[in-house]
Amino acid sequence: MAMQWVNRSIGLSPCGMTSEMARRLPVLVLAAALMGSLLTGAEPACANPTQADIDARLSRAYAAIDEALATSSMPGLVVGVTDRHQLRKVLVHGFADLKAHTPLTSESRLAIGSISKAFTSIALMQLAEEGRFDPRAPITRYLPALKANPRLANITGHHLMTHTAGLPNYLEDAASSRYAMVALQGFEPSYAPGAHWWYSNTGYQLLGYVLENIEGIPYHAIIRRRVLDRLGMTATSAVIDDAQRTHMVVSYTTWPSDGSYVEAPWFEYTAGDGSIVSNAADMCAYLRFILNRGSGPKGLVLPEKAFATLTRPVLEDYAYGLFVRQENGDTVISHSGGIAGFSSWVEAHMGDGFGLVFLSNGGIDTPLREWIEKSLVAAYRGQALPAPPAPTQHAKRARPRVYAGTYQLVGSDGALQSDAVVKFVESGDGLAVAGDHGSLPLQWMATDTFRTSSADSDGFAYYFSRSGGKDSEVVEVSHGSRWYVRKDLPHEARSAMPAEYAAYVGHYQNDGPEGPVMRVFVRDGRLMMLRGLGEWAEAEPLEPLGAGVFRAGNPDYSPERARFDPIVDGRALRLVLTGVPLYRKETP
Numbered sequence: 373m374a375m376q377w378v379n380r381s382i383g384l385s386p387c388g389m390t391s392e393m394a395r396r397l398p399v400l401v402l403a404a405a406l407m408g409s410l411l412t413g414a415e416p417a418c419a420n421p422t423q424a425d426i427d428a429r430l431s432r433a434y435a436a437i438d439e440a441l442a443t444s445s446m447p448g449l450v451v452g453v454t455d456r457h458q459l460r461k462v463l464v465h466g467f468a469d470l471k472a473h474t475p476l477t478s479e480s481r482l483a484i485g486s487i488s489k490a491f492t493s494i495a496l497m498q499l500a501e502e503g504r505f506d507p508r509a510p511i512t513r514y515l516p517a518l519k520a521n522p523r524l525a526n527i528t529g530h531h532l533m534t535h536t537a538g539l540p541n542y543l544e545d546a547a548s549s550r551y552a553m554v555a556l557q558g559f560e561p562s563y564a565p566g567a568h569w570w571y572s573n574t575g576y577q578l579l580g581y582v583l584e585n586i587e588g589i590p591y592h593a594i595i596r597r598r599v600l601d602r603l604g605m606t607a608t609s610a611v612i613d614d615a616q617r618t619h620m621v622v623s624y625t626t627w628p629s630d631g632s633y634v635e636a637p638w639f640e641y642t643a644g645d646g647s648i649v650s651n652a653a654d655m656c657a658y659l660r661f662i663l664n665r666g667s668g669p670k671g672l673v674l675p676e677k678a679f680a681t682l683t684r685p686v687l688e689d690y691a692y693g694l695f696v697r698q699e700n701g702d703t704v705i706s707h708s709g710g711i712a713g714f715s716s717w718v719e720a721h722m723g724d725g726f727g728l729v730f731l732s733n734g735g736i737d738t739p740l741r742e743w744i745e746k747s748l749v750a751a752y753r754g755q756a757l758p759a760p761p762a763p764t765q766h767a768k769r770a771r772p773r774v775y776a777g778t779y780q781l782v783g784s785d786g787a788l789q790s791d792a793v794v795k796f797v798e799s800g801d802g803l804a805v806a807g808d809h810g811s812l813p814l815q816w817m818a819t820d821t822f823r824t825s826s827a828d829s830d831g832f833a834y835y836f837s838r839s840g841g842k843d844s845e846v847v848e849v850s851h852g853s854r855w856y857v858r859k860d861l862p863h864e865a866r867s868a869m870p871a872e873y874a875a876y877v878g879h880y881q882n883d884g885p886e887g888p889v890m891r892v893f894v895r896d897g898r899l900m901m902l903r904g905l906g907e908w909a910e911a912e913p914l915e916p917l918g919a920g921v922f923r924a925g926n927p928d929y930s931p932e933r934a935r936f937d938p939i940v941d942g943r944a945l946r947l948v949l950t951g952v953p954l955y956r957k958e959t960p
Contacts, residue, residue: 426752433751434461437744440760441465447624447633447734448476451744452652454727456663462652468621468733470633478652481620482731483612484716485646485709487655489576490682490693491610492644493533495583495598497678497692504586505529507681514582517553523560529582531565532575533692538563539572540931540950544886548643552577555951562923562931569687570931573645576693580644591644603661603668605654612641612711616649623713624734628817628905633734636713637885646711652729655718659727662694662705662720700749712885717741724752770820770846772796772803775836779849779856786868786897794849794856796834805834818902818909820846823960831878833960835893835902835911850893850900852877867897872920876936880947880954890947890954901934924949 430453441449441463448466452459462478499505505514507530512519514529531537538561546552552574580591587594595610609616617638624633641647650658661668666679674682683705685696695706702723709716717730728745730736739761746758781792795806796814803822804811814822820836823829832852838844848857853874857863873894881889891902892914899914899922914922914934924932936944947954 425754429751429754430460430748433747433757434463436747436757436760437463440740440743443763444737444740445763446732446737448480448621448732449736450476450478450480450482450652450729450731452656452729452731453748454656454659454663454729456660456725459653459656460726466733470622470624476621476733479607480731481607481649481651482716482733483620483623483641483646483709483711483714484648484650484655484718484731485711485714486573486576487707487709487716487718488610488644488646488648490707491595491599491648491658492576492579492583493682493692493694494674495594496529496533496579497674497682498598499583499586501675501678505582507533511578511582514585515553515578517550518556518578520557521559524556527565529579532572532579534686534690535569535571535575536566536687537561537572537575538565538568538570538929538931539575539578540933541571542573543951544882544884544888545952547573547577547645547886548641548647550581553581559931559951563929568927568929569690570929576645577643583644591642592647595648599673600654602670602673603654603657604670605650605657608648608650608654610648612647612649614640620649621733625713626735626906628907628909629815631907639712639885641711646709650731652731655729655731656727659718659720659729663722663725663727702749719745721749721752724749726752772798772801774846775803775820775822775849778859780859782855782857782866782869784869784871786866788857788863788866793859794851796849817960818905819907821902821905821909829960831958831960832893833879833891835891835895835900837895837911848895850895853894855894855896869894869897870916873899875939875942876920876944876947878943879957879959881957882952882954888949888952888954890949891960892947920944 437451442465444465446466447470448468451463453461464476464478466476468474468476468480496505496507500507508528510525511527511529511532512525518524527537539556540559543552543555546555556574583594584591592610600608600610623636625636626632627634661673666672666674666676682692683694683696685691689695689697693707697704702721704719704721706717706719713734715732715736717736718727720727726748728748730741743758743761750757776796776798778793778795781789783789797804797806797811799811799813803814805814805824812824812828814824814834817823817833819842820838821833823833835850836846837848837850839847846858847861848855853869855869857866876899877892877894879891881887889904893900900911901914901924902909902911912925914924916922920936922934923930924934932950935948937946937948938944943956945956
């Protein structure tokens with residue numbers, strides 16, 4: 373069985389050349405290449421290196437990575453490296469439990485989030501090979517409950533697996549529950565299946581229920597039998613429940629006010645879009661399945677044709693639960709994941725013949741991850757290692773003086789109101805809003821977003837905006853339905869605000885462990901929505917579609933919808949975001 377791994381692999385050397393290709397090159401060409409490398413002092417990038425050469429290069433890369441990890445502020449990170457044949461290295465940084473100072477180990481188990489999607493697709497492709505599932509058939513064939521909504525009749529398994537079905541991303545209150553099928557019975561897609569790409573966890577939850585309906589057993593048992601056992605992933609589970617929690621590390625999220633780490637909310641999860649828990653060695657076994665194009669240690673898991681379908685991108689470089697891109701002359705198959713404070717990333721470099729796993733319990737430092745990937749590519753190709761990135765810190769908050777100044781109210785008709793202003797001043801190291809009876813200090817909430825203390829609050833935060841990018845000039849500020857522009861700057865004509873928007877502004881929240889939390893305000897006559905808090909929070913527009921109904925975010929084919937109701941005493945008490953209810957809170 374070991375020979376099967378070799379026969380099905382591409383067999384590329386670290387410079388992207390097979391040994392047979394190298395053997396057939398004219399001797400003079402190889403000699404010239406070698407002479408050039410000797411003159412420059414570089415390793416011959418297109419030589420056919422021995423395993424000892426590769427090991428030496430990798431050892432230098434591992435040492436550099438270890439040194440970089442030691443300066444990282446992440447709670448914990450495990451990095452696994454594999455080639456087509458075996459696990460090569462596991463690098464570990466940080467803690468499994470910050471309070472107890474329990475260190476992470478190479479055996480630590482973490483949730484992988486959306487990387488689970490490909491496992492769902494693999495099982496479905498096996499069923500397709502057995503003639504029990506047709507990716508091109510209407511999904512209602514396998515989920516009769518969806519027939520109650522005739523607008524879903526043309527959606528197929530192929531559409532769901534490629535995120536082209538037009539379904540919303542996530543129904544937090546119905547996630548990991550078959551009630552999602554009921555919640556979709558009133559959903560109206562904004563485009564025909566296959567027309568656009570829109571990432572949808574909801575779609576992969578449905579695919580998990582397709583598996584259960586066909587097999588007649590729970591999702592986790594299907595994935596265990598069809599995928600995990602065949603790949604030798606003995607430390608992996610396809611269910612996140614209270615029993616699994618005792619075998620997992622603690623996960624963390626950042627506190628928006630100061631960037632410190634706090635324990636993430638815990639919740640059970642059993643759906644096909646993100647319910648797998650694993651460790652680095654097991655995830656490297658999964659990557660070897662990809663690197664060997666469908667083969668596992670016990671033989672074929674998917675035949676070549678099915679694997680080709682699994683990894684054939686449709687729109688936005690997305691295949692069946694996998695991103696597939698071309699990078700530096702190589703095909704790279706990857707996916708990220710995140711759930712309940714856990715973050716993950718896998719990447720298979722098909723030509724260079726290696727894979728990387730990143731498992732974190734508090735977010736992955738993206739520049740560091742990208743540098744580690746480049747370092748391994750360089751090591752496999754015999755190139756110089758890139759310089760490591762500077763340690764990533766939490767985003768530096770702009771100094772108070774960039775916001776300080778007087779801002780003039782824009783009336784509901786778009787005209788400036790000369791007698792209505794708001795003034796912001798520096799107050800020590802912070803920002804304050806000036807009033808007739810002194811100034812009120814403001815607390816940072818998110819990028820360019822501040823609040824007063826709850827005792828002095830009118831229930832609205834202050835949302836500053838800029839003329840361009842994140843470092844450009846601050847030119848305006850929103851406060852509920854009021855919108856102000858900087859008085860000392862020239863201004864063009866402004867958009868009028870529809871009167872009904874005043875009822876919609878405010879803070880809305882779903883109190884489930886996943887939220888969501890939204891803050892709604894007015895900017896330039898448009899309704900805006902800020903999702904969450906912290907340095908990565910970003911406002912997105914709400915485009916009107918009808919009475920109290922809006923399209924959430926861009927682009928114009930977004931299937932996400934926001935509806936405000938009911939209106940009581942001039943205020944909306946609820947925001948229904950793609951079927952998920954969020955209720956007004958009387959805090960900023």
